[in-house]
Amino acid sequence: MIIAHNGTCTMHCNLLTDIRIAKETGYDGIEISGSKLYRYLNQGLTVESLKPLLKDLLPVAVGYVQDIERQEPKEYAALLQECERMCSIAEALGIPMVQLLTGPIGPGLRETGGYQGLIGKTWPEVRDRTVKNLQVLSEIGKKHAIVFYLEPLSWAPLHTLRQAVELIDCAGVDNVTLLIDFWHHWTSGTKPEDLAKLDKKMIGGVHFCDSLPPTSDTITHDLREVWTGAGHIPLKAWVEAIRSTGFDGWMSAELFSPKHWEMDPWRVAHNLEEMMRFTLI
Numbered sequence: 001m002i003i004a005h006n007g008t009c010t011m012h013c014n015l016l017t018d019i020r021i022a023k024e025t026g027y028d029g030i031e032i033s034g035s036k037l038y039r040y041l042n043q044g045l046t047v048e049s050l051k052p053l054l055k056d057l058l059p060v061a062v063g064y065v066q067d068i069e070r071q072e073p074k075e076y077a078a079l080l081q082e083c084e085r086m087c088s089i090a091e092a093l094g095i096p097m098v099q100l101l102t103g104p105i106g107p108g109l110r111e112t113g114g115y116q117g118l119i120g121k122t123w124p125e126v127r128d129r130t131v132k133n134l135q136v137l138s139e140i141g142k143k144h145a146i147v148f149y150l151e152p153l154s155w156a157p158l159h160t161l162r163q164a165v166e167l168i169d170c171a172g173v174d175n176v177t178l179l180i181d182f183w184h185h186w187t188s189g190t191k192p193e194d195l196a197k198l199d200k201k202m203i204g205g206v207h208f209c210d211s212l213p214p215t216s217d218t219i220t221h222d223l224r225e226v227w228t229g230a231g232h233i234p235l236k237a238w239v240e241a242i243r244s245t246g247f248d249g250w251m252s253a254e255l256f257s258p259k260h261w262e263m264d265p266w267r268v269a270h271n272l273e274e275m276m277r278f279t280l281i
Helices: 015-024 034-041 047-054 073-093 123-143 161-171 182-187 192-196 235-243 265-279
Strands: 002-006 029-033 058-065 097-101 147-151 176-181 203-208 250-253
Touching: 002 015, 002 058, 002 265, 015 029, 015 034, 015 047, 015 265, 029 034, 029 250, 034 058, 034 073, 047 073, 058 073, 058 147, 058 203, 058 250, 073 097, 073 123, 097 123, 097 176, 123 147, 123 161, 123 176, 147 161, 147 203, 161 176, 176 182, 182 203, 182 235, 192 235, 203 235, 203 265, 235 265, 250 265
Parallel strands: 002 029, 002 250, 029 058, 058 097, 097 147, 147 176, 176 203, 203 250
Antiparallel strands: none
């Protein structure tokens, strides 16, 4: 399995620092943070200037295009523009995969108002509307030789493993895979045995992360504020379930712990890299 650096574990670092740390701490590749990538490019720096920096580090993926179920005309147009931009940059950098997110993101951040997505709609309506969007996004991806990896957020209307598989099946697209994010799937009720039943071709990548125990029926992002391995997800069992499918792609460690963002980012990245490799033994 390819062990990739994830920019969330070095949240306050810029993209070039992420790349340097990933190389120095022994990662095979990097899942590039889209926000850090855009911040770099928005300063007038170029895609071409990044290519030599990635020469000795495999860029496995870049995230993300969010709220893929957007329906209102202006929101839908923005979705397609965002997807086109990210796919074109990914193609130029030789990055084969782009992340898609279900939404809205807000409820998990304890935000109210704003974009509501398909909250309150029935599952068939959520599925059918999202299918239409996914088919269009798929065509954008094909134009740029991109494979997507879909992450269903655990507080969104479309959040379970079953729903995500059904969505992709109904869309009939061959360049959309699933991201197995331990936290989102664990808080959505997925079990290791559910993952073991997946076709390995359905898995695009893995987010190796942990969780605090939910204290209510409300799933919010702050449950992620824990060091990986100090939470409640049985990480070894989840890794073994995925490996049992024959999947041998990439895995990266997401870390949404503000306490650890304030620590030495080099050491944080190094410790997470070691932890992931130990789970593969």
